[in-house]
Amino acid sequence: MSSAKCVTIGRLKFGGGAPIRVESMLKSRLESVGDCMDELDTLKRAGCELVRVAFPGESLSANLRELAEKSEVPLMADIHFNHRLALAAIDSGCASVRINPGNMSGGDGLMSVLSAAKASGAVIRIGANAGSLSNRQMESRGKDRAAALVAAVEEQLIPLLDMGFEDVIMSAKSSSVPETVRANFILAQRYPFPLHIGITEAGAGTDGAVKSASGLGALIAQGIGDTMRVSLTGESREEVEVAYSILRSMEVRRRGVNLISCPGCGRRHVDVGELVRQVKSLLTRDVPDGLTVAVMGCEVNGPKEAAAADIGIAGTQRGFVMFKKGSMAASGDLSKLEEILKKELAGSIPTI
Ligand code: SF4
Secondary structure: OOOOOEEEEOOEEEEOOOOOEEEEEOOOOOOOHHHHHHHHHHHHHHOOOEEEEEOOOHHHHHHHHHHHHHOOOOEEEEOOOOHHHHHHHHHOOOOEEEOOHHHOOHHHHHHHHHHHHHHHOOEEEEEEEHHHOOHHHHHHOOOOHHHHHHHHHHHHHHHHHHOOOOOEEEEEEOOOHHHHHHHHHHHHHHOOOOEEEOOOOOOEHHHHHHHHHHHHHHHHHOOOOOEEEOOOEOOHHHHHHHHHHHHHHOOOOOOOOEEEEOOOOOOOOOOHHHHHHHHHHHOOOOOOOOOEEEEEOOOOOHHHHOOOOOEEEEEEOOEEEEEEOOEEEEEEOHHHHHHHHHHHHHOOOOOO
């Protein structure tokens, strides 16, 4: 159950059964086109499919236009208060804008943005964050923050629909996983438009990744979510890597290698952590998407526990044994592992 409706940004479809898209947001300031282009290039190589750019002032229009012209990944300009900024972003060639219709200088301002978006084919994302809910919105929903988030999204959505604009992506985010899940569940039940999902201010490192995985995993398991951002304090590339890791875990997208490894126990013959690091260093982008590689500490349980892996490696008393789809393919001293694994990876074929 993805959204019934789909929108097109750049050459990609969002919603309507399309794969869940991976987004990020530039951490570089728009003042430096060079820094932005470097970050965009890194994000593209990581597999990012839509990049949001903060567009805080019209004086940066020329920079935004240059980025939109040069970027191979479609851009979404992030605008908070001014409808003229939204118009400038669309005029600069941005394929999408994120706005808050409530801040768009009344009906005329909003109408001019919608007309420009229609004329250029730009998609509009609207949405609410728990941090910006008003007292009125909270009180009107009995201080139920998830319900208030839904009400806040509806306050932004309804004017667009009333003006006949439906190329919309919705979002409702909180730093609370249960609130985010509940709000998105309600929105998915009520409206057919694509949903951008994410846990806002998720944090840094493992905590941020786990929080994002908990919330996004819970939504994706219910078929909810058409495009996602993992919001992490850190490098934007990491956001994309974690997003794909979540999508691989949920078995809805297969970009990258599915690396399985055992936790290691008293039966291990090798340092499993070190072996994982060694194997990981060989898993370059040339390796086919969807390949499953298993690293196990011993040959007693390892081959059986990772029988479905395309390539498995298990530690033995004399080095390692390599197996393919559960059948032994090679064995030897650990010093030979890299050479043998490189050959296997070069000839590997994805199975899912
Ligand atoms: S594969 Fe072997 S070393 Fe790893 S956890 Fe299982 S029994 Fe322990």
